[in-house]
Amino acid sequence: MIKTISKSIREYKKDSIMSPVFVSIEVVIECIIPFLIANLVNLIKAEAEFSTILFYGVILVILAMLSLLFGTLAGYRCASASCGLAKNLRKDMFYAIQDYSFENIDRFSNSSLVTRLTTDITNVQQAYMMIIRTAIRAPLMLIFAFSMAFIMGGRMAMIFLVVVPILGVALAIVIYKTFPLFKKVFTKYDNLNNSVQENVKAMRVVKSYVREDYESNKFNAAATDVSKDFTKAEQILALNSPIMQFCIYAVMIFVLSYGSYTIITSRGMDLDVGQFSALLTYSFMILNSLMMLSMVFVVIALAGESGKRIVQVLNEKSTLHDPEQPLMEVKDGSIRFENVSFKYDENADRRALANIDLDIRSGETIGIIGGTGSSKSTLVQLIPRLYDVSDGTLCVGGEDVQKYDLEVLRNQVAMVLQKNVLFSGTIRENLQWGNKEATDAQIKEACELAQAQEFIDLFPEGYDTYIEQGGTNVSGGQKQRLCIARALLKRPKILILDDSTSAVDTKTDALIRKGMNDFLPETTKIIIAQRTSSVEDCDRIIVMDGGKIQSIGSHEDLMKTSDIYQEVYNSQNRGDDDE
Structure with a gap:
């Protein structure tokens, strides 16, 4: 874990090294000051000359x-190093997540990834800040102050040999009891974040069903669950303070009483007022160091579990890999499935797709229809290698998809997903995801073909209209048309529309399909739809059922040979027939 996280220090290595160096110098100076003060006190007691006292005073200043x-330099370097580590960790985790396949992403919930990128990294940042400063300062201060206490106080300093083991045992017990609680609380943090994320994302549904009270109670339950574990952990940690205070006051009472007795009676040891004052100062330094060490151990214990969760994300390897010598060009948009089967989990009993044999010619328009759960979306997600086939071979452009460079393959396969996604930014910025070099003329052409221009013209700012996060300030149909325009700008060899015209009327749907055929005549187009009217004019229509291809043919052929297609068509057109 430490080795993996330390890789993210990178350009902040110098700060990470200089902070302990500056802290060490600070500690040495702080330990010298009581020694000089002790000598100064003895000189004043011996009625030394003013020049001697002034010399000591200047040295002390x-x-x-x-x-x-x-101390300031150490704090500055420490802040730079810890914040830099947090920045690099977030960047490394984010980049790692970007490389994940869908299979990898399925292993982590969205809320868990958000918690790891925020709370967990903050915990590691705080721990690192304490490690390179406090965890260096406290042991050094303990060692130097302990040594100086023996030099100045002699046998009286033996009291610390009694106190330190007591504090060490108490601290070990506290950490042993709290660590399992910290480990458990992070899973509950994920549930809490999931509740928040789900509620905010579905706020319109919550309000439309008047379920605010239910969601509030659900959130309150999750928050209370986290609070209980943290409260229990904090109650155990709170024991650390009274134990420390007891030891501090016990040492102070001993030093003050026995030291005063020794000075007054001059018995037992040669201890003067200056040494006694220095011993008191070193006592505070030793006990303060022990308290700082206890805080360091607690923070590290908390960050330890966070570190493990971060490393899980960083060490997760994508299940999709580029070959050693990848193909860098997709010849055409032809697609061939050869006895392809697929399972989302290798241990799953049921296959999502089974024995798929399908040959699609480049430039062909294919419709796919079938009931919910028939694996229509799963079939097309294999084409750009969002998942890899479990068995069989899938070829694009005459070559196995696993031979291509992933970026090259995906640049030639544009998908308009079932759940359309727009990002916060202007309409123009969203459309340029399809082609970042697209001119205004090209953007307008794509929008006209996707039937989006008509509503864009209604916005006062046109293409500079700001889209809120998730596209909440545009309708479902408008969002779909913008996503289609974005895909058209890519001019891919394969275009996949996964039920992406469900929110537009049939007339607009027909215009979009006509625009696609005219704009991309050589592009292979795959249209997944629930309405038969959306696929009637396709070259071929695939009917899927239970993860298998039930029938393939034109609309006319399927009306004669496929019971499933006939049933869907008749149920959707019964109203027209009755009329």
Whole structure:
């Protein structure tokens, strides 16, 4: 875990090294100051000359300024290193997620990935900040202060040898009890974020069904669940403070009482006022270091589980890989399925697709129809390698899809998905996803073909109209037409429309299909639809049922040979027949 996360330090290695260096210098200076003060106190007691006292005073001021300087530099470098690590971790995780196949993404929930990118990285950032500063400062301060306490106080400093093990055992017990709670709470964080994400995304549905109270109760239950575990962990951690305070006051009482007794009676050891004051200062330093160490261990314990979750994302390898010598050109839009079968999980009993044999010529227009769950979308998702086939061979342009460079293949396959997605930004910026170099003339042509120009002209800002996140300020039909225009701008060799005209009327649907045929005559077009009117004029229509191809043919052929197609057609056109 540490090795994987440390790879994200990169350009912040210098800051990560300089921070401990500056902290070390700061600690040395801070430990020297009480020693000089002790000597100064003894000199004042011995009625030393003013020049000697002034000399010590100047030295102390210089050391205090240097301590402040190196402490500031350490804080600056520490902040830069920890924030830089967090930035790189987020970038590395985000890039890793971008390379995931759909199979990889299915292993993580959206809310879990959001938690890992936010809360978990913040925990690691805080832990790293403490590691390169506090975790260096506290042990060094403990060692130096301990050594100086023995030098100044002699046998009296033995009290620390009693206190340190007590604090160490107490800290170990606290960490042992809290770590499982921290581990459990992150899973509940995922559920909490999932509740928030789901509610915000479906706010219109929640309000339309007046389910605000239900969603509030669901969120409250998740938040309460997280709160209970955190409260229990915090209650255990709270024991750390009174134990520390007890040890501090016990040491102070011992040092003050026994030290005062020794000075007054001059018995047991040669201890003067200066040494006694230095010993008190070193006592505070030692105990303060122990408290800082306890905080470091707690933060590291919390960040440890976060680190594991981050590493899971970074170490997750995409199930899709480019070959060693990938093909960099797709010859044409021909598609061939040779006895293809597919399962979403290799351990699944049921296959989503079974024994698919299909040959599609380049430039052909294919319609796909079938009931819900017949694996229509699954079939077309194999073409751009969103998933890999489980058995058999899938060829595009005469070559196995697994021989292509993934980027090259996907650049030649444009998909308008069942769930249309627009990103926050202007209409122009969204359309340029299809072709980032597209001119205004090309954008307008694509929008006219997709029947989107008519409503874009109604917006005061036209193509500069801002689309809200998820396209919430446009209708479902408008969103679909913009997504189709985006795909047309790509001018792919294969165009897949996955039920992407369901929100437009039949007239507009027909105009879109005509525009596609005229604009991309050599492109292979695959249209998945629920309405038979959307696929009637296709060269061939595929009827799917239960993950298998039930029939293939033209509209006229299927009306004679396919019971499923006849039933769908008749149910959709019964009203017209009755009329």
